[in-house]
Amino acid sequence: MSTPNLRRALLVLLALCATPAFAATAATAAMPWWGWPLSLFVVCFALGIVAVPAGVGGGVLFVPIVGGFFPFHLDFVRGGGLMVALASALAASPGLLRLGLASLRLALPLSLLVAVSQIAGAMIGLILPAAIAQTALGTIILGIVVLMWTAKKSEVPGIQRADPLSAALRINGVFHDTANAQDVQWIVHRTPTALVTFIFIGVLAGMFGLGAGWANVPTLNLLMGVPLKVAAGSSSLILSMTSSAAWVYINQGAILPMVVVPSIIGMMMGAMIGVRLLRVVKASAIRRMVIAMLLFAGLRALLKGLGIWM
Amino acid sequence: MDVAIEKEMDDANEEYKYASPEQLRYARVLSLGVQAGFVILVVSFVLYMSGVLAPLVPVDQLPQYWHLSAAEFAKATGTPTGWNWVAQIGKGDVLNLLGIVVLASVSAVSTLAVLPIFARRNDRAHVAISILLVLVLAVSAANVLH
Numbered sequence: 001m002s003t004p005n006l007r008r009a010l011l012v013l014l015a016l017c018a019t020p021a022f023a024a025t026a027a028t029a030a031m032p033w034w035g036w037p038l039s040l041f042v043v044c045f046a047l048g049i050v051a052v053p054a055g056v057g058g059g060v061l062f063v064p065i066v067g068g069f070f071p072f073h074l075d076f077v078r079g080g081g082l083m084v085a086l087a088s089a090l091a092a093s094p095g096l097l098r099l100g101l102a103s104l105r106l107a108l109p110l111s112l113l114v115a116v117s118q119i120a121g122a123m124i125g126l127i128l129p130a131a132i133a134q135t136a137l138g139t140i141i142l143g144i145v146v147l148m149w150t151a152k153k154s155e156v157p158g159i160q161r162a163d164p165l166s167a168a169l170r171i172n173g174v175f176h177d178t179a180n181a182q183d184v185q186w187i188v189h190r191t192p193t194a195l196v197t198f199i200f201i202g203v204l205a206g207m208f209g210l211g212a213g214w215a216n217v218p219t220l221n222l223l224m225g226v227p228l229k230v231a232a233g234s235s236s237l238i239l240s241m242t243s244s245a246a247w248v249y250i251n252q253g254a255i256l257p258m259v260v261v262p263s264i265i266g267m268m269m270g271a272m273i274g275v276r277l278l279r280v281v282k283a284s285a286i287r288r289m290v291i292a293m294l295l296f297a298g299l300r301a302l303l304k305g306l307g308i309w310m
Numbered sequence: 311m312d313v314a315i316e317k318e319m320d321d322a323n324e325e326y327k328y329a330s331p332e333q334l335r336y337a338r339v340l341s342l343g344v345q346a347g348f349v350i351l352v353v354s355f356v357l358y359m360s361g362v363l364a365p366l367v368p369v370d371q372l373p374q375y376w377h378l379s380a381a382e383f384a385k386a387t388g389t390p391t392g393w394n395w396v397a398q399i400g401k402g403d404v405l406n407l408l409g410i411v412v413l414a415s416v417s418a419v420s421t422l423a424v425l426p427i428f429a430r431r432n433d434r435a436h437v438a439i440s441i442l443l444v445l446v447l448a449v450s451a452a453n454v455l456h
Contacts, residue, residue, distance in 0.1 A: 033370050071373070075380040087348075087413055094341035100328025104336055104424070108439045115446045119455060126380065169435055175328050183328075240340070241421070241443065243414040244450035250410060251453040253391040254380035257406035258372055261355040268348075 036070065037258055041266040044084070048270020051088075053277055054290035056148075057239065058267045059085030059211025061290070064141045064297035066263070067134070068304060074130050074137075076256045078209030079249035080263050082122075085211030086246055087264045088271060089239035100175040102233035106188065106226065109169060111241040113195055114202035114212070121206025122248035128207075131305050137208050138302025144214050145295050148287070151218050159225035162187040166224075175230055188224040197223065206245035213239065332424040339423040343416030351409030354402075363402035392453040418447045 031039075047061045063081035067074050096102035125133065162172065172187045188194075197219050205212040216235035220226040226234065249255055277286075303309035326334060357363045367375065367387045375383050384391050390398055398404045421440050428436040449455065 033373050036373070072376045073379050073383070076376060076383075079380070083410060083413070090340065090344045090347075090413060090416065094337040094344070097333045097337040097340075098326045098329050100333075102333075104330070104333045105436065108421075108436060108443065112439055112443045112446065115443060115450070119446070119450050123455065130379065170433075173328075241417045243417060244447055246410075246414045247447070247450040247453075248455070249380075250407065250414065251392050251451075252380050253384040253389050255407065255410055256376060256383075257355065257358065257403050257410075258369070258376075260410065261351060261406060264351065265355075 037262040040066065040070070040259065041262040044263045044266030045270040048088075048267040048272075049274045049277060050270075050286055050290055050293075051267070052271050052274030053281060053286040056290060057085050057211035057213035057236075058088045058271075059205075059209060060141075060144060060214050061293065061297075062263065062267070063209050064137060064294065064301050066259075067137065068297050068300035072256070072259055074133050075126060075249075075252075075254040076259050078125060079246075079254035079256070080259045081209030081211065082206075082246045082249055083255060083260045084263050084267050085209075085213075085239055086243055088267060089211075089236045091268060091271075092233075092236045093240045096233035096236060099233075100173060101229055102237040103171070103173050103226075103230060104237070105169065105173070106171045106220075106230075106234050107237040107241060109171075110195065110198045111238050113198050114205070114238060115242045115244040117199045117202030118206035118242055118245035119248060121203035121208075122245040123206075124203075125207035125209070126248070126252055126254065131307065133208075133305070134301050135305030138298050138300070138305055140204060140208060140210070141294055141298030141301060145291055145298060147214065147218065148291050148294070152222065153228055154221060154225075155229075156184055156186070156227045157221070157225040159187050159189050161189065163189045163191050166191040173230065175227065177227075177229070184227060186225075186227050186230060188226055190223055190225070194219055194224045202242070205242075206248070209245070209249070211239055332427040335427060336420045336424050339420040340416060343412065343419060347409050347412035347416060349409075350412055351406065354405040354409055358402035358406055361402070363400065363405060365403040366398060366401040367403060415447075415451070418444050 043065065044058070044062065047058060047065070051058050051061055059081040062084050063077055066072070066080065067077040070077070093102060097104065128136070156177070166172075166188045171191070172185070174183050174185045176182075177184045201212050201215045201219065204210065204215070213235050216238055217231050220231035220234055221228050300309065329337070358365060359369075366389060375387055378386060383389060390404070395404050395407050399408065421444050425437060425440050428440060
């Protein structure tokens with residue numbers, strides 16, 4: 001299939017996402033019970049396809065879209081978002097570790113802080129009134145849209161000197177850059193600042209069930225100077241190592257199998273196609289589409305939270 | 311399995327030469343756990359949806375409750391919170407939590423699996439960080455935080 005045709009096919013797929021979504025707002029009572037898990041599967045399948053080429057995790061798309069257009073309480077949507085993000089990261093991490101595209105030494109100290117702060121975020125999220133949580137979610141999603149639109153990337157930042165903390169923890173590595181057919185050695189800097197940043201990321205991820213790839217990758221890449229590919233891989237590893245917020249949601253009964261399981265299966269199957277798609281379509285075009293989707297979903301969450309668009 | 315043997319096995323794959331022994335062990339344990347978790351999740355969901363195992367909350371009644379908050383849902387349906395689900399694992403919907411719990415636990419198990427490698431190298435910092443991370447995950451799993 002040619003690239004324009006693929007783009008058209010993707011647009012149709014995204015329109016399919018919107019169908020059950022709008023049905024949710026228009027005719028909640030009319031849909032039979034089995035229509036909802038089926039719609040969730042279809043929507044998550046489509047989200048899985050676009051998430052990989054767009055370079056975002058499933059959680060950041062799942063929560064605003066499912067939270068905005070499906071009839072489930074936000075508690076179950078956030079619980080589902082956390083599990084979708086966790087499952088996607090768990091599936092990817094073994095391969096990334098084996099190829100040296102994720103670093104255990106880098107991920108461990110950051111994961112410790114994220115795990116602690118996620119607990120705080122999850123506990124705050126579960127006691128927030130739904131309207132306030134929706135409003136805050138909409139605001140955060142719109143902030144992510146700005147971040148995704150404006151954030152720069154640095155393939156190999158080329159740090160000159162490691163900071164003392166990262167040197168003591170021996171956070172460094174080497175990976176094979178297939179694009180240039182050469183081995184790239186990397187070190188990091190500004191580790192203390194990054195540790196503080198990851199505390200904030202953990203709170204937000206736990207509070208809204210968003211996953212955190214949208215914030216992890218720029219922090220690792222632009223702040224710490226981790227090469228982009230290792231930053232993306234290590235971000236996935238950090239997500240997979242920090243299930244503390246998921247545990248809070250599990251223990252509070254905020255994991256509804258009817259929401260979580262079709263979502264995970266749909267997202268994983270979509271991601272398999274997304275990986276193949278990455279080779280044939282321009283990632284930047286899909287990224288722009290995803291930003292537009294997030295803008296719409298963020299506005300919807302904000303207006304729903306404010307009681308303007310119920 | 312001995313680290314040297316593991317390394318030897320993985321060296322057979324040239325692509326893995328950029329990964330340290332602890333990364334390879336972590337990846338191996340994680341991969342096994344994730345596969346087990348996904349299989350349990352899919353099988354339990356099939357048992358739930360097919361009605362082979364009767365659910366705690368009938369599927370056709372779920373739409374009456376899923377707009378409620380998690381706390382209200384648990385109260386209205388009698389859905390167990392914390393680890394009380396274990397006592398009702400024979401119910402189709404509750405059984406699905408088993409796969410979820412396996413997926414949520416597998417990173418802690420993988421972290422424990424690499425501890426001996428860090429300890430053998432006298433890498434005290436990573437031993438301490440790994441133990442703390444597992445403790446944090448254990449505390450969050452234990453449902454002692456309210």
